Amino acid sequence: MKRASFVMLVSALAVSVAACSGQSGGQPSASPQAGKDSQPPKLTHLTYWVANHPAAAAQMKSYADMEMYKELEKISGVKVEFQHPPLDTAQAKEQFNLMMASNQLPDVIEYGWTGFPGGPEKAIQDGKIIKLNDLIDKYAPNLKKLLADHPDWKKQITTDNGSIYAFPFLRGDDKVRVFFGPAIRQDWLDKLGLKMPTTIDEWYNVLKAFKEKDPNGNGKPDEIPFYIDKDLLGTDAPFLGAWGINYSFYQDGGKVKFGPIQPEYKDFLTTMNKWYKEGLLDKDFAAPNDKLLDNKMTTNQLGATVTYNGGGIGKYAGLMKDKDPNFKLVAAPYPVLKAGDKSIWGQKDFASNGVGAAITTADKNPVETVKWLDYAYGEKGDLLFNYGIEGASYTMQNGKAVLKPELLNPPAGVSAQQAIAKYTRATWSAPFVLSDNFQLQYLVLPQQKDALAIWSKPTAERKMPLVTPTQDESGKFASIMTDINTYKDEMLLKFIMGVEPIDNFDKYVKKIQSMGIDDAIKIQQAALERYNKR
Missing domain, CATH: 3.40.190.10 (Periplasmic binding protein-like II)
Structure with missing residues (x-):
């Protein structure tokens, strides 16, 4: 859920x-035909x-x-x-x-x-x-x-x-329908004299400053610039969406595609690998832990993440209200590759x-x-x-x-x-x-109302509706995607952490193709066409 x-x-x-x-306004047990069902509810x-x-x-x-x-x-x-x-x-x-x-x-x-x-x-x-x-x-x-x-x-x-x-x-x-997106410490930006990042390159520069310039002011190099894990990545592609793809199936002009085998995905992995090697990504991102994430945010270590409006921006504002009056976590725009580009991917249910x-x-x-x-x-x-x-x-x-x-x-x-x-x-x-x-x-908070406006801007035009395979297709689709999803999650971590060289990306794509992704795409395409005819 x-x-x-x-x-x-x-x-x-x-x-x-x-x-x-x-x-x-009637009782749940009341009949829609008044007077015709006067028996006590069973x-x-x-x-x-x-x-x-x-x-x-x-x-x-x-x-x-x-x-x-x-x-x-x-x-x-x-x-x-x-x-x-x-x-x-x-x-x-x-x-x-x-x-x-x-x-x-x-x-x-x-x-x-x-x-x-x-x-x-x-x-x-x-x-x-x-x-x-x-x-x-x-x-x-x-x-x-x-x-x-x-x-x-x-x-x-x-x-x-x-x-x-x-x-x-x-x-x-x-x-x-919009309640999730990138978030950043505005108080850290202000302290370091930085502008809100809007592109991937601007994000890199901000995260480098968070790591090197002691924005929490404790004199220790303990800042964690950025946290994102595969589960957050799968929520309508924050950051990955800058490359125009997502972490699963999407549609482009009515044609179904699978994001993690596109050439753009290699560029995303290359960027994340660079961020990881330079200490800009939380070292614990490979093992998601909500309590650990909460602790890092509320102990003034974490500079940016992707989170919810109520269960993130609102929650941390409440938890930090007396602990640190300067604390201010705010929404950031979904990043793009080039300044002025329109965000395609963003969370919208x-x-x-x-x-x-x-x-x-x-x-x-x-x-x-x-x-x-x-x-x-x-x-x-x-x-x-x-x-x-x-x-x-x-x-x-x-x-x-x-x-x-x-x-x-x-x-x-x-x-x-x-x-x-x-x-x-x-x-x-x-x-x-x-x-x-x-x-x-x-x-209730101004930064929450701002988040709604900021996170609502992406077009979300490539998002797949909630399609379903037929009974005949379902077994085949589940069998294919269970193995592929396990493999793509494993390789995401290996590529970002450098355990697997980015040069092996083509081998990774061929492996997913050998696992039957083309058949899964055909099933999704048929399901999309059926959905459009509902």
Whole structure:
């Protein structure tokens, strides 16, 4: 699950009111046909598998302890037993795979289904999750109305076969879809009299100055100019995108290509190898560790990285508020090769990122579960999932939900994300529509609002939509790409660290070609063409 944070200034109800039906404020168990279903709800208990989030895990054992879900239990009468895998991404994926291979399924699984081998349609065909089209049509008036009003959203959450597979997490506006990018210590730039870098060469000069001119002022050569790892590199190609490619598949004029075998990738590796040899890259980049990264940032060692708006710029501002009043981490533009060029690559999500709550074949009450999930897409659900509890975490002012000041400006050592996480999941994801009104408030600091504007500038024109292979293609594609991804990750580190000479790049490309990348590209090309016809 990709980590997330976001923005905005429109009414809290701008998305929800336009998207809700007349039953939107009703209880999750209420029938869309008033008066025709007066029986008590059958559903009283749900098992729900979902990855936890560090901001929540730091203060509660389960999402069941979150105020949003406590309130939803009061409203619906449904007690939810949340099942959380380990926070470690690899361990969580392993647990998910073991769960899907077994017959011991919970009622609901929230996951990034476009990453499932063969895509969500395969999960349906394998009898793991159920197709939701008819159930949504009959029992989910709120989501049904949303999808009717936004056919592009429906396209994104539908398989090539026409199946809706999950209740989706949706970003309701372009402004809430940008939340990640390069970040740099503005206070260090100011101290050294440097301008904000915009090109790769300018970045090199700034990082050299960070290493050599003691910007943290402690008289020790302990500065770490820059940190980026392969996981961050894969989030819409920060820095790599300066060469016009990404770390996976992309489209160029409708033609699918694979970034890590392009000639431009060699130029990127050559540059990163130079930076590494000169001590400009964090020596620990090969072994990503979020806690270690936090420590380096909050002990005044790290000069630049790529990070999130809320979970990075906002988080570190909160953690450093009393520790170092001069600390100022700000957004930097996505770099280009030549001054004045337009950035092509930058992080921008689609309305759907493929994450959603699917109902499994083990659920004995799918109709009632659909009604329970649909509540989040209605008017009252919009308020609950975005803002939490009226009077406790927000108040209504002039028709808008306004987060309480103590959430946005918590005590030193606590980030706004952690404070909000006591009440909602709105700072990362959940099956609901993220409101831009929430986001504008969450990005409370001027540097966060600036980050939104700066990181929104790339065109993102080469980004692939969330395509999926067919059931027949999926096994072949997964087999090819599992080996290729392992190899490309291994070689990325070797090339940058100098273990493998850059002169061997052509041999590396031939190796990936021998592993079947051309077949994988053909599968992606066919999937792109099917997506465009949805």
